[in-house]
Amino acid sequence: MTLMTKFLGAAAVTALTAGAALAEPALIFDLGGKFDKSFNEAAFSGAQRWAEETGETFREIELQSEAQREQALRRFAEAGSNPIVMTGFAFGDALGQVAGDYPETDFVIIGMVVDAPNVRSVVFNEHEGSYLVGIMAAMASKSNTVGFIGGMDIPLIRKFACGYAQGVLAANPDATIVANMTGTTPSAWNDPVKGSELTKAQISQGADVIYAAAGGTGVGVLQTAADEGILSIGVDSNQNYMHPGKVLTSMLKRVDNAVYQAMKDGPGMEKGFNVMGIANGGVGYAMDEFNKDIVSADMKAVVDEASAQIADGTLMVHDYMSDDTCPALSF
Amino acid sequence: MDVMPKWAEVVLVPLISLVLAAILSALVILGIGEDPVAAVKLMVTGALGSTYGWGYTLYYATNFMFTGLCVSIAFHARLFNIGGEGQAMLGGLGVALACLYIPWPHWSLALIGATAMAALFGAAWAAIPAFLQAKRGSHIVITTIMFNFIAAAVLNYILVNMMRPKGSMDPATARFPDATKLPTLHDLLAPIGINFSKAAPANISLLVAVAACIFLWVLIWRTRLGYEIRAYGQSESAAKYAGISPVKITMIAMVISGALAGMMAINNVMGEAERLVLNATEGAGFIGIAVALMGRSHPFGVFLAAILFGFLYQGGAELALWTSIPRELIVVIQALVILFTGALDNMVRMPLEKIFLGIRNARAPKPAEPAE
Numbered sequence: 001m002t003l004m005t006k007f008l009g010a011a012a013v014t015a016l017t018a019g020a021a022l023a024e025p026a027l028i029f030d031l032g033g034k035f036d037k038s039f040n041e042a043a044f045s046g047a048q049r050w051a052e053e054t055g056e057t058f059r060e061i062e063l064q065s066e067a068q069r070e071q072a073l074r075r076f077a078e079a080g081s082n083p084i085v086m087t088g089f090a091f092g093d094a095l096g097q098v099a100g101d102y103p104e105t106d107f108v109i110i111g112m113v114v115d116a117p118n119v120r121s122v123v124f125n126e127h128e129g130s131y132l133v134g135i136m137a138a139m140a141s142k143s144n145t146v147g148f149i150g151g152m153d154i155p156l157i158r159k160f161a162c163g164y165a166q167g168v169l170a171a172n173p174d175a176t177i178v179a180n181m182t183g184t185t186p187s188a189w190n191d192p193v194k195g196s197e198l199t200k201a202q203i204s205q206g207a208d209v210i211y212a213a214a215g216g217t218g219v220g221v222l223q224t225a226a227d228e229g230i231l232s233i234g235v236d237s238n239q240n241y242m243h244p245g246k247v248l249t250s251m252l253k254r255v256d257n258a259v260y261q262a263m264k265d266g267p268g269m270e271k272g273f274n275v276m277g278i279a280n281g282g283v284g285y286a287m288d289e290f291n292k293d294i295v296s297a298d299m300k301a302v303v304d305e306a307s308a309q310i311a312d313g314t315l316m317v318h319d320y321m322s323d324d325t326c327p328a329l330s331f
Numbered sequence: 332m333d334v335m336p337k338w339a340e341v342v343l344v345p346l347i348s349l350v351l352a353a354i355l356s357a358l359v360i361l362g363i364g365e366d367p368v369a370a371v372k373l374m375v376t377g378a379l380g381s382t383y384g385w386g387y388t389l390y391y392a393t394n395f396m397f398t399g400l401c402v403s404i405a406f407h408a409r410l411f412n413i414g415g416e417g418q419a420m421l422g423g424l425g426v427a428l429a430c431l432y433i434p435w436p437h438w439s440l441a442l443i444g445a446t447a448m449a450a451l452f453g454a455a456w457a458a459i460p461a462f463l464q465a466k467r468g469s470h471i472v473i474t475t476i477m478f479n480f481i482a483a484a485v486l487n488y489i490l491v492n493m494m495r496p497k498g499s500m501d502p503a504t505a506r507f508p509d510a511t512k513l514p515t516l517h518d519l520l521a522p523i524g525i526n527f528s529k530a531a532p533a534n535i536s537l538l539v540a541v542a543a544c545i546f547l548w549v550l551i552w553r554t555r556l557g558y559e560i561r562a563y564g565q566s567e568s569a570a571k572y573a574g575i576s577p578v579k580i581t582m583i584a585m586v587i588s589g590a591l592a593g594m595m596a597i598n599n600v601m602g603e604a605e606r607l608v609l610n611a612t613e614g615a616g617f618i619g620i621a622v623a624l625m626g627r628s629h630p631f632g633v634f635l636a637a638i639l640f641g642f643l644y645q646g647g648a649e650l651a652l653w654t655s656i657p658r659e660l661i662v663v664i665q666a667l668v669i670l671f672t673g674a675l676d677n678m679v680r681m682p683l684e685k686i687f688l689g690i691r692n693a694r695a696p697k698p699a700e701p702a703e
Contacts, residue, residue, distance in 0.1 A: 033658065061651050062658040065613045067532060067603055068648050071387065074530050075652055089501055093606065112501075154491060154502050184487035 025050075025263045026059040026081035028072050030088030032189050034062050036216045038236040039255060043087045043110065045237075046256030050263040058263065069094040077102040082267045083120075085259055087111065089156065095119065106269055108262040110255055111156075113273060122258045122274040126156070127163030128310050129251040129283030130213070131317045132303050133233050134167020136285065137209040138175050139299045140231055140248055145176045147207035149198050149221050151214035152188040153181035155321050158331055160213040160235075160251075162320035165328035171302065177329055178202045182217050192220025199224040199232075209233065209248060222247060231294065234286070244290040252284045279311040334684045341632065345625055345672055347679045349639075352671040356664040365656055377649025378642045386516060386531015387648070390603060392641030393533065396540040397595035398619025399626060399633035400547050401588045406628040407551055408584035409564040414460060414475030415592040416616025417482030418453040422593025423600040424486060425452030427494065427607035430507040441511040446539065446597050453593015454586045456482060461585030465578040471585075479616070490609055503608040513602045534602035540637075543591060544630040550587075551630075560584050592616060624673040636672075643668060 027047045029040045047058050059081055061072050069091055076084050077098065082105050086095065089112035099107055099116040106118055113121040137146045146168055150157040165177050180198045182188040195217035202210055203225075210225050211233040212218035218235060219242075225232035226243035234240065234250030258276060262269065276282020285303065287295065309315035320326050335343075357367035378384045398415045405412035425448035435441035460474035490502040513534045517527040551557040563570040563580040571577060595615060600607050618640055625639070626632025647661040671679075 059652075064648065064651065064658055064661070065644070066608060066611065067387070067390065067599070067613075068651075070532075071530075071648060072652065090608075092501055093503070093506070093604075093608075153487065155495075184484045 023080055023082055023267070024057055024059050025266070026061075026076040026084045027259065028069075028076070028084065028086040028091070029060065029062045030086075030090060031063050031066075032088075032215050034060070036190070037219055037239065037242075038215050039253070040087055042237045042253070042255035043085070043259045046259030047085070047263060049256065050260050054264075070098055073098045073107075074101075077105045082106055083108055083262055083265075083269065085110070085262050087255065087259075106267055106271070108258075108269075110258050118271060120262065120269060120271045120274060122262075122276060124253050124255075124282050125275065125277035125317075125319075126213075126251070126253060126283060127159050127166075127317045127319050128278045129253065129285065130160045130163030130211070131167035131170070131310070132278075132285045132307055133211060133249055133251045134164040134169075135171040135303050135306055136167075136249055136295065136299055137164070137211060137231075137233060138168040138171035139296075139302065140294070141172075141175065141207075141209045143206045143208045144172065144174060145178060145206035145208065147199070147202035147205075147210035148177060148179040149195060149202070149210060149212045149214055149217070150179070150181040151183075151217055153184050153331075155324065157181065157213055158326065159320040160211075161331075162326035162329055163317050164211055164213075165326065166317055167306075169328050170306070176206070178205050178207050179329060179331070182214055189215035189217060191217045192223070195220030196224040200228070203228055203230060211235070211251070213251070238286040238288065240286050240288050240290040245294060247291060248294060249291055250286040252286050254282055254284075257282070277310075278307055335687045339683065339687060341627065344676065344679050344683060345636075347683070348671040348676070349668065351679070352668040355667050355671075359660060359663055359667075360656065363656065363660060365654060370650060370654065370656065373649055373653060374642075374646030377653075378645040381528065382516075382526070383528035383531050384645060384649070386528045386533040387645040388638065388641040389516070389533040389537055390531065390598070390641070391644040392637040393537045393540045393598045393602075394595050394615040395618050395622045395637035395640045396544060396634060397591055397598070398615050399622030399637050400543055400619075400630065401592035401595075401616075402619045402623035403626065403628040403630070403633055404547060404551070404560070404591065405584055405588040406623060407557075407564050408560045408580055409567075410461075410464070410581065410584055410588075411472050412457065412475050412585065412588050412592075413472055413620065414457060414478045414482075414589070414616070415619045416612050416614065417475070417479035418456045418589040418592035419595045419612045419616050420479075420482045420486050421456040422449035422453040422596035423607050423611045424489065425449045425593060426596040426600045427504050427507075430511040430601060431494075431504060434508075435510050438511060438513055442513060442535070442539075442597065442601075445511070445601050446594055449593040449596040450590035451593070453596075454590040457585045457589020457592070458582065461582050461589075464585075465581040483610075486607075487609060490607065494607070501608070504606050506606045507601065511601060512605065513597070515602075532603040534598065536598040536602050539594070539597065541634070543594065544634050547591075548630040556583065592619070618669075621669040621673040624676065639668075 032040050034040050034044050085108040087110050091109055092112040092114055095109055095114045099119050103118055108120045110122045148161050148164055161179050168175050168177055182191055182194050199221045209231045212221035213235045222232045222242055226246035231248040233248050236253045239250045240247045318327055360367040360370050378388045401415045426445045429445040429448040460471055460478055463469040463474050464471040494504045496505045516533045517529045520527040559575045560580055563575055599611050622633055622636040625636040643665050650656050650661050651658055
């Protein structure tokens, strides 16, 4: 019995400490983990930027299991966190279930659309950014063969591959595209060794520029490409710095901006559907001191032109997920 | 003749293992500058301090009961089934097919149908390695673990290319119809006046899991088949001499094992997610090995060990939510418990056996003094 009272006492204490943290924003990372050097890390850096600017704090959790999705959402909502930001399309279903129960809480989901009055959905036009880096890959390639290494074989990654292939063929209709997926299970997001092996395999097929859209697996792709003396293209975050002069560019997906903006807007933000494309700076390609010597002025001019055309709508890049087909690449 | 009394075997060994794991975990938490006492408190209150916590603990425990039983029955036939993960995945596919394509009028019928399908799919997935073992001598450890990968790939293919609703990005099936919604513990306990948390996912499949524990106990210790399985497990040659067919026992034990793993899907797929997602099993098949080891392959032991692991999972989730202990270290803590209770069993057992042997020798009457 005394044991029980102790438990209850402890429960009360925890409840109190949880209550003290009221109205903090919360950030939920997907199963890939916070430091994946890519998608989740970008979200973290956005939140970090917000915290540094405002001097406030935010709650965060890295999920361990599927069942925790709904659990984390409910726990944060009940503890008064607001807004609650989550990264990854996999939250779509759980959020659809939970959002209605907490009408006072604002939710922001990145990478998926959830139709509820208290949800802001942020999606990215990854195919547009991939198209741009595809142009650069084709122009940088001397062997007329470029590679693509995806993480897990899901529609989203096919969307990357399809945009990339269209860009490659737009710049060089004779180019060959070698595309591989790392795996069919979530472990494919975090398998740098296999990424490295696939890179070697693609090099043996003649590829001399390889685009990695594979989360943590991409670290192995970039490393091996640098070791073998070919170019690589990073994804999501700016990964140019990882191997200066060896990473042609990175396809930027400004997840950090989306998270930063959501936390800045705070409770009572504007909800609804938020498409982040080239037109509003949501996706793009990275230029910095690490790759300025390998990107020629000619290359930059062509890419910027395409970028402008996509922004004003004269150039349409096919989105794989709109109809599950790709005109430029077969899977 | 056993060296240790029964109570020491079932209570003392796991308890000492747990304490050792707890001490090491505390050192790990201290090492990263957090307070281990507060962490333990948080785990206990988070997992057992409310009906909400219990709901999650029991939800995880239900998964582990099924997979623990799956490994146990195979252990009794000295077969090491590492394929619980893959069998549970296929069970999930069976549940999804049953729930999506058959218009069930009521959840109770849906539960029976889905359980049958889950067991069937899981059993079929286990039957192939079993056949290869029985007829071709391909080692069951190798084949079952390979089949986990095949199951993941098959499921991925089916979810991405066939069962994913149009326009959805998530590799998952559509939501199951409302008629297949299983009652949660909240629904079950409300009529008897217990207000169980609504948000928690524990559901009626917990009762199915308990029933499976009882069924397995009866099967192993009260039936002729169970006797044959145990005899085969103890000594294959003796069993053969007694007229027990190794092929038959291997097949039957593995089919039951696979069916139990598959039945886990009624909890996580039908009860919790209400749709089939990729990686729905989340390693429960492997945890089942630790659960079976800790539970000494006895259904009641499995029941207790499953609740312990459910506690670790839910407590770990609470740690992740309310402290800055990183996810990786929570996995370290869970792994330490598995290591000590599962793999390092003999480290505790052997010294204990020596102690008990010492006590017994000291008590035993001197053989040189015959009575009168």
